[in-house]
Every structure is written in structure tokens, then in C-alpha cells.
Amino acid sequence: MARRSRRSIRSELNAWPGYVDALSTLLMVIIFVLLVFVLGQAFLSVALNKRQQALDQLEHEVARLGQMLSLEHSHTTALQGEVASLHKAHDEDMATATSLTAQLNQQTSERDSAQAHATALDTQVAQLNDQLAALAAALEASQTAVRDRDRQIGNLGMQLNVALAKKVEQLQQYRSEFFGRLRSVMQDHKGVQIVGDRFVFQSEVLFPPGGADLSPEGVQEIRVLAKTLRQVAGQIPADVPWILRVDGHADRQPIHSAFPSNWELSSARAITVVKLLIAEGIDPHHLAATGFSDYQPLDRGTTPEAFARNRRIEFRLTDR
Numbered sequence: 468m469a470r471r472s473r474r475s476i477r478s479e480l481n482a483w484p485g486y487v488d489a490l491s492t493l494l495m496v497i498i499f500v501l502l503v504f505v506l507g508q509a510f511l512s513v514a515l516n517k518r519q520q521a522l523d524q525l526e527h528e529v530a531r532l533g534q535m536l537s538l539e540h541s542h543t544t545a546l547q548g549e550v551a552s553l554h555k556a557h558d559e560d561m562a563t564a565t566s567l568t569a570q571l572n573q574q575t576s577e578r579d580s581a582q583a584h585a586t587a588l589d590t591q592v593a594q595l596n597d598q599l600a601a602l603a604a605a606l607e608a609s610q611t612a613v614r615d616r617d618r619q620i621g622n623l624g625m626q627l628n629v630a631l632a633k634k635v636e637q638l639q640q641y642r643s644e645f646f647g648r649l650r651s652v653m654q655d656h657k658g659v660q661i662v663g664d665r666f667v668f669q670s671e672v673l674f675p676p677g678g679a680d681l682s683p684e685g686v687q688e689i690r691v692l693a694k695t696l697r698q699v700a701g702q703i704p705a706d707v708p709w710i711l712r713v714d715g716h717a718d719r720q721p722i723h724s725a726f727p728s729n730w731e732l733s734s735a736r737a738i739t740v741v742k743l744l745i746a747e748g749i750d751p752h753h754l755a756a757t758g759f760s761d762y763q764p765l766d767r768g769t770t771p772e773a774f775a776r777n778r779r780i781e782f783r784l785t786d787r
Contacts, residue, residue, distance in 0.1 A: 659672060659688070662765075662781075664783060664784075664785075665781045665782065665783050666692075666781065666782040666783075667779050667780070667781050667782075668688065668779060668780045668781075668782075669775065669776070669778065669779055670716075670717075670736070670778035670779055670780060671775065671778070672684065672685060672688060673685030673688060673689070673736070673740070673780055674736055677722065677723060677724035677726075677732070678724065679726070679732060679735035679736045679738075679739050680739065681739055681740070681743060686743065689740055689743045689744065689747070690743075690747055692744075692782070693743070693744050693747035693748065693749055694747070696711060696744070696749055697747075697748055697749065700749070700750075700753070708786050709753060709784060709785070709786060710753055710754065710755050710784075710785055710786070711744070711749070711753055711754055711755075711782060711783070711784055712754075712755045712757060712782070712783040712784075712785060713737045713740045713741050713744075713754065713755065713756050713757070713780065713781075713782060714737060714757050714758075714759055714763075714780070714781040714782075714783065715732075715733035715734055715735075715736040715737035715740075715756070715757070715758045715759065715780055716733055716759050716760075716761070716763055716764075716777060716778065716779045716780070716781065717729035717732050717733045717759075717760055717761045717777070717778055718761055718764070718773075718774040718775075718777040718778050719761040719764070719774075719777070720774060728760070729760040729761050730758055730760045731758075732758075732760075733758035733759055733760050733761075734756070734757070734758025735758075736758075736780060737756040737757060737758055737780065738756045740756070740780060741754050741755075741756040761777065764777045765777055765779070
């Protein structure tokens with residue numbers, strides 16, 4: 468029994484090195500496989516890294532190409548706009564060229580017409596030159612007659628000036644006579660005076676304050692003046708132009724009557740006097756009524772006496 472046990476143990480001990488060798492061999496195989504796997508992983512990782520870099524480069528290139536494509540698309544759009552604008556400008560240029568061609572044709576036609584008209588005008592100018600030559604001869608002949616007429620006109624002008632001077636002198640004589648008679652008739656009348664070439668009535672002599680209707684005394688004064696004027700006018704020749712101008716004047720005080728202003732009052736008083744003169748037989752062709760309001764004062768003072776002097780009716784015997 469013991470011998471059998473020893474044999475078993477011996478045989479088991481003889482088998483163990485084979486197991487160890489087998490395990491060693493298996494371990495070496497596993498290590499080799501692992502080594503191969505690790506190397507494969509390393510090479511694969513390197514390859515993957517290279518591929519990733521290449522992929523990144525490709526993506527970067529794709530992005531750059533996309534940007535270039537976008538820029539190219541924008542440039543293409545701009546070029547298309549420029550092409551459209553150029554087409555439009557070309558169409559406008561063609562229209563302008565067509566219009567210019569039509570204008571050129573019209574101008575050519577007008578030029579031809581103008582040339583024909585110029586030829587006709589040349590003919591007319593030649594005819595006019597002949598007529599001008601004839602007119603020059605007639606003008607030269609008439610200049611002598613014109614000079615003679617100028618001398619006659621000059622003589623007539625001198626004669627007319629002399630005649631006018633005589634008329635003015637005659638009128639001056641009649642004016643002196645008229646004022647002389649008035650002076651002799653009215654020298655004692657209060658409020659009546661001679662001032663230069665004017666015969667002056669104070670307004671209070673003829674009119675009530677603020678009114679344009681002659682007072683009874685005023686009517687009598689104007690009738691005396693009209694009688695004197697008729698006597699003198701009967702002696703004035705018909706060809707002597709004369710006018711008795713009746714001027715109405717007021718003072719500068721504010722007006723308190725039915726008249727809006729001193730313009731209307733002074734004009735109405737002058738017209739009233741003229742109407743009475745006409746009624747007394749004075750030819751209206753020799754009468755004129757004017758109103759000066761308060762703008763032609765005799766006295767620029769502000770006293771009642773100064774205002775009274777400025778309220779007046781003036782008579783002037785003058786030429787037309």
C-alpha cells in the first residue's frame with residue numbers, strides 16, 4: 468500500500484514540469500499576443516492620429532473652400548448686377564444713339580433747307596443792295612431838303628418861343644391888371660391879402676368853421692371876385708392860355724366835422740368856390756380846384772393866429 472502511494476507521488480512529481488512548461492509556453496504566447504495587440508494598438512493609434520489630422524486639414528480646406536465659394540458667389544452676384552447695369556446703360560446708349568441719329572438727320576435736313584434759304588437770301592440781299600443804292604441816292608437828294616426844313620423849323624421854333632414869350636407877357640399883364648383891380652376893390656376887406664402872385668382869402672371870410680358851404684359874406688366876396696375876373700377875362704385874347712386855380716388849404720389841427728380829414732375839407736371848399744364862379748359866368752375851361760390839406764402852411768407855428776393864417780383859399784392866375 469505504501470509502495471503504491473510512493474509510486475503515485477512520484478508519478479505526480481514527474482508530471483508537474485510538463486505542466487509548468489505548458490503554462491510557461493502559454494504565458495509566453497499570451498504575452499506575445501498582448502505585445503502584438505499593444506503594438507497593433509500603437510500603430511493603429513498613430514494611423515488614426517494621422518487620419519484625424521488629415522481629416523482636420525480636409526475640414527479646414529472645406530471651410531476655406533466654402534468661404535471662397537461664398538465670396539465667389541457674392542462676386543458673381545455683384546458681377547451680375549454690373550452686367551444688368553451695363554445692359555441697361557447699353558440700352559440707354561442705344562436709345563440715345565437712335566435719338567441722336569434722328570436729330571442728326573433732322574439737322575442735316577434743316578441744314579440743307581437753310582442752305583437753300585441762304586441762297587434765296589443771297590438773291591434778296593443782292594436785290595436789296597440795288598434798292599439801297601437807289602435809296603441812298605434818293606436820301607442824298609432829300610437831305611438837302613431836310614436841312615432846308617430844319618432851318619425852317621428852327622426859324623419857326625424861334626418864332627414860337629417869341630410868340631409864347633409874348634403870350635406869357637400878355638398873361639402877366641392881365642394877371643397884374645386882375646390882381647390890381649382886386650386889390651383896389653378889396654383893399655379894405657378884412658382877411659383878404661395879396662401874397663406874391665396869389666390872392667388869399669382867410670377861410671373864416673368865406674366859410675363857417677369846419678364847413679364847406681359858403682357863408683352869405685363869402686358868397687358876396689366870391690361874386691365880387693367873379694365880376695372882376697369877367698372884366699379882365701373879356702380882355703384876354705382867346706389864344707392866350709390861362710387858368711384861375713383855386714387852392715384850398717387847412718391847418719394841422721384834428722378835424723371835428725362831417726369830413727374824414729383835412730384833405731376832403733380843403734378840396735370841398737375849393738370845389739365850392741369853383742362852382743360859384745361857374746354860376747357867376749366864368750368859363751369852366753379856365754378854372755381848376757385843388758386841395759392841399761395842411762401840407763402847404765404859411766405859418767408853422769402852433770398858435771391860434773398861425774392856424775388861422777393857414778386856413779385859407781388862394782387864387783392863382785396862371786398859364787395852362
